[in-house]
Amino acid sequence: MLRIAVPNKGSLSGPASAILHEAGYRQRKESKELVTVDPDNEVEFFYLRPKDIAIYVSSGKLDIGVTGEDLLIDSGAQAEVILPLGFARSTFRFASRPGAVKDIADLAGRTIATSYEGIVAKYLDERGVEASVVHLDGAVETAIELGVADAIADVVETGTSLRNAGLEVFGEPIMRSEACVIRAKGNDGDDPKVQQFLRRLQGVLVARTYVMMDYDCRAEHLEKAVALTPGLESPTVSPLHNEGWVAVRAMVPAKGAQRIMDDLYDLGARAILTTAIHACRL
């Protein structure tokens, strides 16, 4: 049975369970459940604190886990990313009162509050900056106002939390992060059960980012139309009953689909349809 770690709380928890559910796996029914068995798929899910997942996975007790890249790096655990999942995208940045700290070198002798002291200590060490790092479990933005720290290092997505606290980022982003599937380092990567799990998740990611597009166009416009909708391998082209017309079918990125439909229409294509893809194996 494949043993998989899933975040039990916080920003990662909902989207992680949602993608697993979409991939056909049974997920827990209520948030207090710590373990769920999916006998049909021979998988056991362990709902763990997001910060602990890399530790469990690196120990080899669990085969794989869903976590954030920043949490993986922060833990220092011997585990690696095997599939980025495209949600919980964030940057990790230093911030302070406007102008109070101008760059990283300015942090020497100061105090930095963070929930990710593993990332911060490594970053400062690599740059030879000696500063004190104070661990806080969350809401670190408030640490400056309350005089606990001169600067903070925290997850930034929209920047709203920083703005609300009257803080500004300084220096380059320390790292970028998104949710990912991880496994212990040194694994050969050939486990067929893990490969099947990854294919299922990849199928969901593709289904989320692509739509199926169908349209009819005159045969003489086909090459231009196909350039707009090249598909993954190559589009399917079938003859229509009306001579000189063809039907075309191709997957296109969902994001640009409306623009492609406009361009196809301008080329003379008609009956242009897009439909959602629910699941796929590439």
Ligand SMILES: Nc1ncnc2c1ncn2[C@@H]1O[C@H](COP(=O)(O)OP(=O)(O)OP(=O)(O)O)[C@@H](O)[C@H]1O
């Ligand atoms: N606002 C956000 N936008 C995008 N990703 C975020 C956001 N906040 C946290 N994350 C990501 O979620 C992961 C942190 O999850 P975790 O559950 O530990 O924190 P949390 O969502 O802040 O919950 P908690 O309330 O327990 O602190 C990290 O990978 C982080 O980059």
Ligand SMILES: O=P(O)(O)OC[C@H]1O[C@H](OP(=O)(O)OP(=O)(O)O)[C@H](O)[C@@H]1O
């Ligand atoms: O840039 P933003 O869009 O504002 O998002 C970033 C904020 O979201 C997270 O906080 P969360 O709400 O999880 O609270 P926490 O600080 O207690 O973890 C993170 O720690 C930041 O504070």
Ligand SMILES: [Mg+2]
């Ligand atoms: Mg948080």
